Amino acid sequence: MxxxxxxFRIKSVEPLRQTTREERERFLQQAGYNLFLIPARDILIDLxxxxxxxxxxxxxxxxxxxxxxxxxxxxxxFRMESVVRDLTGFKHVIPTHQGxxxxxxxxxxxxxxxxxxxxxxxxxxxxxxxxxxxxxxxxLPTPEAANTQARLDFKGNMDVAALxxxxxxxxxxxxxxxxxxxxxxxxxxxxxxxQNIAAVKQTASRHGIPLYLDAxxxxxxxxxxxxxxxxxxxxxxxxxxxxxxxxxxxCTFSAKKDAFANIGGLLCTHDDRLAIQxxxxxxxxxxxxxxxxxxxxDLEAIAVGLEEVLDSDYLRYRIVSTxxxxxxxxxxxxxxxxxxxxxxxxxDAGRMLPHIPKxxxxxxxxxxxxxxHAGIRSVEIGSVMFGANAQHELLRLAIxxxxxxxxxxxxxxxxILEVNERRRQIRGLAIESEPPFLRHFSARxxxx
Ligand code: F0G
Numbered sequence: 001m002x003x004x005x006x007x008f009r010i011k012s013v014e015p016l017r018q019t020t021r022e023e024r025e026r027f028l029q030q031a032g033y034n035l036f037l038i039p040a041r042d043i044l045i046d047l048x049x050x051x052x053x054x055x056x057x058x059x060x061x062x063x064x065x066x067x068x069x070x071x072x073x074x075x076x077x078f079r080m081e082s083v084v085r086d087l088t089g090f091k092h093v094i095p096t097h098q099g100x101x102x103x104x105x106x107x108x109x110x111x112x113x114x115x116x117x118x119x120x121x122x123x124x125x126x127x128x129x130x131x132x133x134x135x136x137x138x139x140l141p142t143p144e145a146a147n148t149q150a151r152l153d154f155k156g157n158m159d160v161a162a163l164x165x166x167x168x169x170x171x172x173x174x175x176x177x178x179x180x181x182x183x184x185x186x187x188x189x190x191x192x193x194x195q196n197i198a199a200v201k202q203t204a205s206r207h208g209i210p211l212y213l214d215a216x217x218x219x220x221x222x223x224x225x226x227x228x229x230x231x232x233x234x235x236x237x238x239x240x241x242x243x244x245x246x247x248x249x250x251c252t253f254s255a256k257k258d259a260f261a262n263i264g265g266l267l268c269t270h271d272d273r274l275a276i277q278x279x280x281x282x283x284x285x286x287x288x289x290x291x292x293x294x295x296x297x298d299l300e301a302i303a304v305g306l307e308e309v310l311d312s313d314y315l316r317y318r319i320v321s322t323x324x325x326x327x328x329x330x331x332x333x334x335x336x337x338x339x340x341x342x343x344x345x346x347x348d349a350g351r352m353l354p355h356i357p358k359x360x361x362x363x364x365x366x367x368x369x370x371x372x373h374a375g376i377r378s379v380e381i382g383s384v385m386f387g388a389n390a391q392h393e394l395l396r397l398a399i400x401x402x403x404x405x406x407x408x409x410x411x412x413x414x415x416i417l418e419v420n421e422r423r424r425q426i427r428g429l430a431i432e433s434e435p436p437f438l439r440h441f442s443a444r445x446x447x448x
Contacts, residue, residue, distance in 0.1 A: 004316060004317055004320045004321075005317070006317060006321075006402075006405060006406070007311075007313040007314055007317050008057070008402060011058065016044055016045075017041060017042070017044070018044065018375070019042055019044070019375055021372065021373075023042070024042070024371060024372050024375060025372060027042050028368060028371065028372060031444075032432060032433075032443070032444025032445055032446075033364070033368050033429055033444070033445035033446070033447065034440075034442070034443055034444060034445060035048070035367055035368070035371055035377050035378070035379070036048075036440070036441050036442070037442070037444075038371070038377070042375075043371075043375060043376075043377045044374065044375030044376065045374075045375065045376045045377070045404065045408055045411065045412060046377045046400070047344075047376060047377060047378050047379075047396075047397040047398050047399060047400075047412070048377045048378065048379050048398065049379065049398050049400075050257060050343045050344065050398040050399055050400050050401060051254065051256040051257055051398075052098075052256035052261075052262050052263060053256075053262075053400035053401075053403065054256075054260040054261070054262070054305075054400060054401035054402060054403065055260075055400070055401065055402040055403050056260055056261075056262070056301060056305070057260070057304070057305075057308055057402075059304050059308070060260065060261075060300075060301045060304045060305055060308075063297075063300035063301065063303065063304045064297040064298075064300050064301055065297075066300055067295060067296035067297030067298075067299070067300045068296045069295060069296045069297075070290075070296070071288060071291070072288055072290055073290055074290050074291060074296045074299065075296075076296035076297070076299040076300045076303070077095065077290035077291060077296070077299055078290075079299070079300065079303045080093070080095070080299040080300070080302055080303040081093045083302075083303045083306050083307060084266060084268065084306065087238065087241060087242060087245065087306060088215075088242075088245040088248075088251065088268055089242065089245055089246060090245070090250065090251065090268035090269060090270060091269070091270045091272075091275075092268060092269050092270070092271075092272075092274075092275035092278075093266060093268050094266065094267040094268065094269075094275070094278055094279060094282055094289060094292060095264070095265070095266060095286075095289075095290075095291060095292030095293070095294055095299060096264075096265040096266065096267055096282070096286050096292050096293055096294075097263060097264070097265060097286060097292070097293030097294060098254055098255075098256060098263060098264060098265040099125065099214075099216060099252055099253060099254025099255075099256070099265040100125040100126075100129060100254075100265075101265055101285075101286055101292075101293060102252040102253065102254075102265045102266060102267035103125060103126055103129040103130075103252050104129050104132075105267055105278050105281045105282060105286075106177075106212070106250075106252060106267055106278070107129050107130050107132070107133050107135070108133060108281060109274060109277045109278055109281065110176040110177055110274075111130060111133040111134070111135035111176055112133060112134055112135065113133075113134030113135065114134070114135070114174055115133075115134075115135035115136070115174050115175065115176050116135065116136045116138055116166065116170045116174055116175050117130050117135055117136070117137050117138065117175070117176065117177060117178075117179060118138045118139075118140050118158070118163055118166055118175065118178050118179070119137065119138070119139060119140070119158075119178075119179040119180065119181055119214070120139070120140065120141050120142075120156055120157065120158040120179075120180055120181055120184050120187065120192060121139045121141050121156075121181060121184050121185075121186040121187040122137045122139055122179070122181070122186065123181060123185050123186055123214065124186070124385070124438075126179070126181070126214060126252075128438075135176075138166060139186075140158050140159045140162045140163055140166065141155075141156075141157075141158070141159065141184070141187055142154075142155065142156075142157040142158065142159050143159060145184075145187055145188070145190065146391070148188070148335070148336075148337045148338065148346075148348045148351070148392060149335070149338050149348075150338065151338045151339045152339075153191075153193070153224075153228040153229070154190070154191055154192060154193040154196060154224075154228070154229075155184070155187065155188065155190035155191075155339075156181070156182070156183050156184030156187055156188075156190035156191050156192040156221075157192055157193060157196040158180060158192070158196060158200050160196070160199045160200060160203055163178065163200065163203055163204075164203060167203070167207050167209070172207035172208060172209055175207070175209050176209070176210075177209060177210050177211070177212050177249075177250075178200060178203075178204040178209055178210070178211050178212070179211075179212045179213070179214055180192055180196075180197060180200055180211065180212075180213055180214070180248075181213075181214040181216075182197075182213055182214070182215060182216075182217060182218055182221035182244065183217045183220055183221045183224070183341060183342045183343070185216070185217070185343075185344075186381070188337035188341050188344075188346050188394075189217070189220075189322075189337075189340075189341020189342045189343050189344045189346070190337075190341055191220070191221045191224035191225065191228075191342065192221060193225065193228075193229050194225050194229055194232065194240070194243060194244065195229070197213075197244055197247045197248075198247055200247075201247040201248070210249035210250065210271075211247060211248050211249055212248060212249065212250045212251055212252065213244065213245065213248045213250075213251040213252075214251070214252050214253075215245075215251045215252070215253045215258075216253060216254040216256075216257040216258060217257050217258050217342055217343055218241050218244060218245075218253075218258055219237060219241060219258045219309040219310055219315060220258065220315070220318065220319065220342030220343060221244065221342070222237045222238075222240040222241040222244060222310075222315075223237055223240075223315040223316070223318070223319050223342075224319070224342065225240050225244075226240055227319070236310070236312070237310045237311075237312060237315055238310045241310065249269065249270055249271070250267070250268050250269035250270065250271070250274075251266070251267075251268045252265070252266070252267055253265055253266040253267075253268070255302045255305070255306075257343070257401075258305075258306075258309045259301075259302045259305035259306050259309065260301070260305035260308060260309060260401055260402070261298060261301045261302045261305050262298075262301070263294065263298055264294050264298050264299070264301070264302050266302075318342070318401065319342060321399070321406070321409065322340055322341065322342060322343065322344070322345065322399055323339075323340040324406070324409060325340070325345050325397065325399070325409050325412060325413060326339070326340030326341075326345045327340065328413040329345070329347070329413055329416045329417065329420075332417055332420070333420060334347060334352060334416055334417070334420050335347065335348040335351040335352055336348060337392075337394065343398055343399060344396050344397055344398040344399060345396075345397045345399075346381065346394040346395065346396050346397075347363075347366065347394065347395040347397070347416075348392060348393070348394060349362040349363035349365075349366045349382065349393045349394065349395050350362055350363075350382070350392060350393035350394075352366065352420065352423060353365065353366060353423055353426055355424060356426065356427070356428040357428070358382070358383045358390070358393055359383070359428075360427075360428025360429060360430065360448055361380065361382065361383055361384050361393075361428060361429045361445070362382070362393045362428065363380040363381065363382040363383075363384070363393045363394055363395040364380040364382070364384050364429055364445065365426050365427065365428050365429050366378075366395050366419070366426065367379065367380050367395055368429070368445075369419050369426050370395075370415060370416065370419055373415055373418065373419050374411070374412075374414075374415035374418075374419075376397075376412055376415055378395050378396060378397045378398075379395070379396050379398070379440075380393075380394075380395060380396075380440065381394040381395070381396050382394055382395075384439065384440045384443065385440045387439075397412070427447055427448050428447075428448045429445040429446065429447060429448060430445060430446055430448055431443055431444070431445055432444045432445060432446050
């Protein structure tokens with residue numbers, strides 16, 4: 001059989017609420033044309049993020065009933081720890097309430113002013129947490145990633161030669177860690193090859209620098225390696241993931257992505273001394289080391305989710321269904337970041353709407369139009385989010401895991417193609433008010 005189906009059936013449903021175009025126009029005005037400010041009840045299909053928005057399985061819900069809510073030494077922690085150890089091999093497994101809490105603890109312990117942290121591309125919370133310590137966050141993506149239209153297998157790779165140059169220029173003593181984000185979220189959800197992970201590790205360790213994975217979407221990355229990298233076709237996703245982690249000295253992890261959990265994160269390391277410093281900080285703000293800001297039931301959901309996500313039927317469906325959205329719009333003339341990523345499709349709004357200058361936020365204008373036309377929420381990743389640092393004007397359509405069916409995605413495709421038909425009528429936006437930082441969450445716009 002050629003048809004790839006959703007490898008699950010639906011036991012519990014949440015109704016979607018239809019709204020009229022007139023209502024959506026009013027909601028847009030009330031929200032200052034910022035989709036973060038529209039209540040979720042007024043959204044039909046929500047592609048704002050794949051984070052914390054997964055549908056949990058019957059096994060996850062069942063496990064949650066077994067959650068041990070003991071303050072210290074919870075059974076749920078030991079179950080989660082053993083799953084994470086088996087997968088990653090890391091000696092110390094520290095739970096946190098979400099990924100950015102793990103980042104804050106790691107960088108507080110390792111970084112200070114004058115330090116530099118390289119990554120293929122830092123996610124915005126990673127960058128912000130590094131900069132908060134006074135250190136500098138540097139992106140070293142492979143140069144080919146600059147061309148959104150290049151169809152390469154591993155566009156998430158780090159530029160290893162640039163890493164060498166950075167270490168030579170800054171001095172290894174000023175680089176407390178090297179990070180690799182798998183998959184590369186800010187770079188279009190593109191995967192990193194095993195060869196690149198190995199090469200980055202080799203370079204870092206030659207200078208005595210530890211390598212950390214930002215491992216939110218490790219399973220999607222593992223599946224791309226299985227599909228695209230010679231030598232891995234016969235490996236299971238778990239074996240590939242174990243191999244990826246074997247190159248790392250530690251990881252940060254948001255369980256809100258590939259662990260199918262609605263909340264949760266992890267900080268892992270082999271280093272005993274570091275783990276003591278990290279758990280000391282954990283106790284200060286997150287909680288005791290056997291729950292770290294989570295309920296016992298959340299730890300159970302993560303433990304089950306981490307095993308479910310490595311199922312080949314699921315990963316095949318996941319990557320094919322993201323590609324389905326990408327191909328159906330790109331092959332009908334909508335420019336996307338090629339090739340389709342793992343968790344999201346990124347429309348290159350700068351290319352799609354060349355009549356809107358970047359000072360008038362083409363990707364934000366497209367987000368507004370897609371909501372007005374069809375009730376779909378997406379997110380701008382461009383000049384609103386990154387200001388003058390924006391490389392591209394992208395609109396991200398992130399796909400929550402196991403939530404929407406193919407007919408929902410067909411609706412999204414139809415809506416995007418209809419909006420594309422009359423793209424020349426789309427007008428730009430001007431900022432009316434904005435906060436001093438992270439302006440994309442609360443800025444208000446007006447139509448030009
Ligand atoms: N690293 C990456 C690569 C991420 O994509 C995220 C979150 C984090 C770290 C932080 O994790 O949200 O649990 O604190 N990304 C979400 C997104 C918010 O929409 O891409 P968190």
